[in-house]
Amino acid sequence: MITRLSELFVRTLREDPADAEVPSHRWLVRAGYIRRAAPGIYSWLPLGYKVLRNIEQIVREEMDAIGSQEAHLPALLPAEPYQASGRWIDYGPNIFRLKDRKGGDYLLGPTHEEMFTLLVKDLYSSYKDLPLHLYHIQTKYRDEARPRAGLLRCREFVMKDSYSFDIDDIGLQKSYDAHRDAYIKIFNRLGFEYVIVHAMSGAMGGSASEEFLAVAENGEDTFVASPGGYAANVEAVHVVPPEPVPYDNAPAAHVHDTPDTPTIETLVNHANAQVPREDRAWTAADTLKNVVVMVRKLDGTREPLAIGLPGDREVDLKRLAATLEPDEAEAFTEEDFADHPSLAKGYIGPGVLGENNASGIRYLTDPRVVEGTRWVTGADQPGRHVFDLVCGRDFTADGVIDVAEVKEGDPAPDGSGPLRLARGIEMGHIFQLGRKYAEALGLKVLDSNGKLVTVTMGSYGVGVSRAVAVVAEGTCDEKGLCWPREIAPYDVQILATGKGEAVLNAATDLARELDDAGIKVLLDDRKASPGVKFADAEIMGMPTSVVVGRGLAEGLVELRDRKTGEIENIPLDEAVGRIIAVVRGRPSID
């Protein structure tokens, strides 16, 4: 069936929407693919919905190909299973909770580990039933604190989530690998650049996880990669602690007045001028910065935490958030300082931190703060620092916290070379969950010896609606959207430009012939100027346009490639064959 643009429910906008931060958002709205219904909640217009369904289909095909079976679970879920797994609490304010008319507790599912676990428990009871792979493509909900960037971070979104069930770890590894391979195929078909990185498992739990990140400048995630193949979300980078340093010859700690040293740089300059180190100059990396934050627990209580890290690095707030999850970090306020008078703001040192010290504040240090390292740090008195404070001799932290920023050029933890930093958008996440959910919900089966064993699980997600934005983001240009063939809502946009019935008739005939051949055609039959039609075709982004207009008198139509911008005049009577060849990806016959 030919779609006529005169009837299609769409309006292109000449202006960017006010809230659009990123190109995909801007163009998807301007081209009439989506409209905002509420913060982080979008309506799909006909063009957008076709794209969404095309992407769904790609995901479905690759899931089916590895023998995963499509089911469909509800979005409105009873609280009990999530209470059993602990996630009812762990998700904190990030899920939508509601009560039904009888006062029963429900949530809108953010992901479905619990429900699939119960479903398998309901149906299966033997190792013979395993391995099992199930998936659904379904609407999910998260009450994001900051929904943003159109479809990139939504509160209602479409996800493909799959779950694997195995009798043992070897089986889980196989299931995980099968999903990993399927995801590679999916993302290759979607056609954007991506990396596979080690990731944090967060509230999901489990032993190991990897993310598929679309490489994108305006992505929310930062990842690192080394020349030797190491790749990780910065949240998941584990700094390898250096070897302990001998400190027999280290001088005893000594306190000095350090006036006018509000920054690490001024402190280092002051130190080198007034309190020189015996063997070399002090650097920022020799200073120990102690940052205090408040940790808000899920029950609402707040507890201070001091983080000691080399002065040449900041605390990375995303690494901190990922480490503390489900707790959250908050700023340590002036009031908090007033409540903790032993803390000398700007001059906090290990001397007042940790259990046995004055403040009683829990003190965790960066992995680089190992035994024997010598530091310049706060002396817990305004205007004074302590020098040559040796870890393990003069202070001991309560533990390690790996939340310092990762810098370009830092060594990869596996020794595979210096790290490069880049940004990405999480498009897929695959988890080796292990037995967390199966244990919480009692999913056991009989093994080959007739013994009840707990099933081990994996879970695997693809952001389907997010993929619409990511594909748009990766392919759009300064004129508008520019869809890959497999994803475009229509194969061809035919523009009838110029007056007179002959033009519209020729365009319509061409559309019909293409439609008969199974090509999806959008026919711009509107009473609008050629300029408007050209601009709309560019904004809407079908891979191929055909202009039926001026050239018609000479029996020619114009074939336009949206991506390359190439324009070619071809004879009308060859147009059908040529267009079919272009759409089906065969080389054109020149």
Add this chain to the structure above:
Amino acid sequence: MITRLSELFVRTLREDPADAEVPSHRWLVRAGYIRRAAPGIYSWLPLGYKVLRNIEQIVREEMDAIGSQEAHLPALLPAEPYQASGRWIDYGPNIFRLKDRKGGDYLLGPTHEEMFTLLVKDLYSSYKDLPLHLYHIQTKYRDEARPRAGLLRCREFVMKDSYSFDIDDIGLQKSYDAHRDAYIKIFNRLGFEYVIVHAMSGAMGGSASEEFLAVAENGEDTFVASPGGYAANVEAVHVVPPEPVPYDNAPAAHVHDTPDTPTIETLVNHANAQVPREDRAWTAADTLKNVVVMVRKLDGTREPLAIGLPGDREVDLKRLAATLEPDEAEAFTEEDFADHPSLAKGYIGPGVLGENNASGIRYLTDPRVVEGTRWVTGADQPGRHVFDLVCGRDFTADGVIDVAEVKEGDPAPDGSGPLRLARGIEMGHIFQLGRKYAEALGLKVLDSNGKLVTVTMGSYGVGVSRAVAVVAEGTCDEKGLCWPREIAPYDVQILATGKGEAVLNAATDLARELDDAGIKVLLDDRKASPGVKFADAEIMGMPTSVVVGRGLAEGLVELRDRKTGEIENIPLDEAVGRIIAVVRGRPSID
């Protein structure tokens, strides 16, 4: 791709689930198509989801065929548009409401008039853009007081809802008719018996609506039909008031003791014995029964309502509910009687009802209670009735209420003959909404004279997930499900029965050949007895089964028709052709 039953996520149950009231529920659970996740909330297992998608596709094709365009709106919706239309209040406890982390009010969409209205307002501004038909197939939510019967009355369900937008009433009528025709095509394809009946519009609003009811003994709706073609949901039957009766010669009202007359029957007997009417015997239809109920308003307040109706009829609670909606009727309790001492329980008469009477209770009477009708009714004193109380002479009601039960044989309101009563399940509902939503939300466009006019709308729903149950209900038998070809999850179930590799190999080869020909095959390759396989095939309900087993030695396989039960032995080497012919609906070649 062949599906192997040894791998399919399914378990058939030998026992009925405890909560199953109706056959569709029983068989869909027993055959492994659905599982309950919470009251009125179901998970679709792989077999069930295929059926759901097949039905969705039928609906989609027929919507596309009338030029309706598929969009997809969110399920989590902001409260404001529903507040503007009034439905935030009108829906009462029947919608799920929730708050987001910032305290904003949201609901889970029960139907999307408001959101589509706003979307069209956002995009369109001229009569030239109309008519417009939009639809989506989407998950809906209603917090039903009594979810029941599996998929028949759910709290989370899939609906196709479409909306038409027209500049004037003639356009609306055309759009309405187009949808009505499309629905006829849809329900014909789904293949169950249905009727189209006049219906109440309820909370939806609008001027006229019709329902498509699947004829089903255990349906929740009752409808009436006359030989002359009148058909209506009983809720929507409007009794035509008889002509007023001259009452010049009617005796004056007279009160009598009527001991031991607790029922209408005993009252009539007593009356005929003790207070005979001059011209004929009293009948139950001469008694005026006054029923008092409490009306609970949406704001929680309660107000009594007295309903006067002929004693040969009961108040029909569904007709009453539909009439009062969004208010609700509650029983008039002993406490309520205590609060209204003028009401003599069992002997209530018009004497104490209505504004100017003792109780002040609002009094509405059945349409049959017209001026001049003579009644035997309560005398508002225990043990006493009043006779020859004439409407219009001795009492006047505050208005009319048409909630008496409709009886088999009652005349059709349009004079088309006696009514027959039957039960049905609401499968579709089409509404001429008019301007209710467009006015509330300001959807106006410029007409051809450049004047702003309010758009007129229609809305049209099909219960897609409910259709799964209704089709199952209409086709299942005592052995299990029995799907029509277009809806079945698989075209053919191949049963490898009997031991030895030869059987399984032959079955697998046959499955492969059929799969190559585009036939959807479910291969029962399990290590199970023939009896188990036969029983499961019957429960699961694919239209055609092929048994590869005993006959193989003679080169024969068994072709079984699930519906007719016919069994035919056919040569293995003709099986592919024969099965394709059967599946594609061509007559078999005998």
